[in-house]
């Protein structure tokens with residue numbers, strides 16, 4: 001069967017403006033990672049000390065790699081696989097670089113499969129918290145309600161199905177009327193909701209305690225595993241290495257400045273993570289709960305806190321709506337690379353490509369659903385007890401292994417393989433020495449730091 005030649009370049013649409021890119025990429029970055037993952041990781045790893053390592057990682061590793069990923073996408077203007085193939089051809093190097101594109105597409109697809117399951121929980125909790133189910137509940141009852149919920153695969157499947165439909169529905173509508181429109185509405189709404197919730201948290205007597213926890217570093221509680229977690233979280237939260245930022249970059253107008261867009265997106269992402277902590281910890285402290293609640297912080301400690309506070313059902317529902325918006329704008333970015341690839345490589349029309357990717361990710365999501373009940377098993381990973389078997393393994397495989405590997409490869413390609421004239425032209429950094437600083441970071445600093453983290457992760461080398 002004659003396949004369409006990948007060299008005949010399919011022309012994708014573009015964002016309508018510089019700001020549309022910033023909104024969309026912020027939507028990709030701001031997700032469950034910021035509101036669900038960041039606060040509990042900070043809670044488990046010494047609050048302020050973790051936040052400090054996180055900020056350093058974003059500056060030294062996150063921003064340079066994000067610039068590189070956007071740059072590669074925009075230069076090639078194709079889905080990650082074909083982008084890497086074309087770029088490698090231009091640089092006169094091996095076609096195998098296309099596997100970096102594959103790493104992104106497959107990784108993003110796997111994340112999408114379990115991300116949709118957790119996002120489904122947040123949908124369910126809008127109604128649970130909003131209906132006042134947690135009013136005056138106790139720690140035990142909240143725990144039981146959660147255990148019963150995740151113990152019921154059919155229920156999880158129903159919410160997962162709904163969320164996957166919501167995601168595919170947006171992606172099917174295309175770059176401008178789907179992705180761009182969704183971000184235009186949801187991102188500002190998310191900010192407003194976050195500010196409302198911070199206002200609510202200010203009314204507890206423990207606002208100061210919440211801030212102190214987040215901003216005063218307690219280095220005794222930060223372990224080597226905590227440092228690794230901070231780096232993994234920075235990658236996950238910025239949405240790096242999974243083709244999402246690359247494909248979003250490929251829709252960016254040529255006139256946009258990559259530097260200013262990247263800084264804005266990284267800043268927004270970090271701000272939302274910190275603000276989510278500011279909104280969450282005072283509620284946790286006000287109700288005498290422990291900050292190190294683990295992944296269940298949002299689904300147990302918070303419903304308990306909302307259940308005990310005036311107006312809690314209303315504000316609790318708002319909180320979970322915020323989470324759904326955050327998750328939704330990220331899940332569409334996780335689906336887009338695979339969809340763009342089907343469209344450009346196999347000539348699928350968009351809605352068909354979205355349906356295929358949606359169904360496949362939905363099926364894989366069932367593995368994660370069953371990990372919380374029928375197939376559950378526990379294991380230890382870097383000193384932490386993981387109890388949701390395959391779900392945890394998929395999370396570790398993607399967030400802790402595939403993301404950093406892909407990050408290193410992006411650095412190697414853009415720093416070592418690509419001709420300087422090309423990266424300099426595409427990045428078009430205006431301030432003096434800016435390009436040299438970026439180049440030094442992606443050539444030496446970021447890949448070496450990420451590599452050390454990987455080595456340590458694989459227990460080859462115990463550095464920390």
Ligand code: PHE
Pocket residue numbers: 028029030031032033034108111236237238239240242244330333334
């Ligand atoms: N950044 C998203 C979050 O914080 C998740 C994500 C990861 C999105 C990788 C795209 C690529 O939830």
